[in-house]
Amino acid sequence: MLGGSIMDIQGLNKINFPKAIWSFFSSIRLTIYLVLIFVLIAFIGSFVIQGNPLFEGMNNEILFKWLFADGINNLGKLWWLYALIIITFILAVNTIICNINRFSSLIKYKQRLLKRKWIEFSSYLMHIGFLLVLIGHLISSSTGFISKGNVLYEAAPFKAPNMDYYVRLDNLKADYYEGGYLKSVESILTVIENEKEILNKKVGVNQPLSYKGVYFYQVDFGEVVSGANLLLGSGSEGKLYSLAFGEKIELSEKGYSLQIGRLLPDFDITANGEAYSKSERFNNPAVELLLYKDNNVISKTWAFYKDFKREPFKGTKIKAILIGFPTKKYAIMNIHKDKGAAIALVGSLLFISAFLSYFILRKRYKNDD
16 A cells, blocks of 8 residues: 555656647647637636626626726626636637747758748647737736717817716717618717817728727717707897707896706696606706896796797796707717727738748649759
């Protein structure tokens, strides 16, 4: 019994562990097994993710940030995702070691290297491209940010999240088919940095604005009421004003000013006499008007759309008639800072071009033989 244990220990002492580990990671068989296991686990994960509210936040945050925030508390549901990350890391190590071994063997056989140099070179470029793709996705999954549902209003500069510049929506144009279906939509965005216009770009579907590694993707658009058009005056004279919400204007009558309060698209009154909107539709639109005298509210009233018989404010000759609603266009943007996108793209292009070159050159090499 003791003799057998001594022999086992001596056998272990004879094993060259660094060489064994190197041999393990340089195995092509390992590559095949890893790819097959990766596909199997990804297939299982595709069923786990369906209809699970846990994964809704995954698209709204950087992957590793999300994993360390929500993932740590849900290891039972996310084991497959952690397994895919580990397998990807092992594949990267496997690729590097295989290339080192391959290069070392080619140095020993210089004649073969000279004869097949372009084939060997394209093979290395394939592996380098693959590694660049992995590095790009690693950077994308661990740095940057994702910000969804950002509303950019026309002519109003919008501060880019976590950045030191602004983006302004200059124009938005939507084209429709005869049946009313959307044909195309495009926005004109301007980047403003240090109070200077740096970049002006047309943005459309799959045509984001890119500046300093931040991408602005347009996902929706529309128009919103931005205030009220009012005819204001006293007696038979009047002047047209376009007021934005929150804006206060000075009237021609000395000391008086006017401001818009609430907007109710479908005006009605409760049993307690409180004004409210029955719906979001503009069936009976009305705006609340606040009349100021020396910065003190002296009167409140509701102005209804095209109510030309409107009486003056109580105690004054000032009359306000609501004649329309100015609108402001807006675009909804998803904003994503992705530092690894360019690296992953270069890696993908390098891999594809090297892959095609490898097989074309290999075919020519066989024909020459």
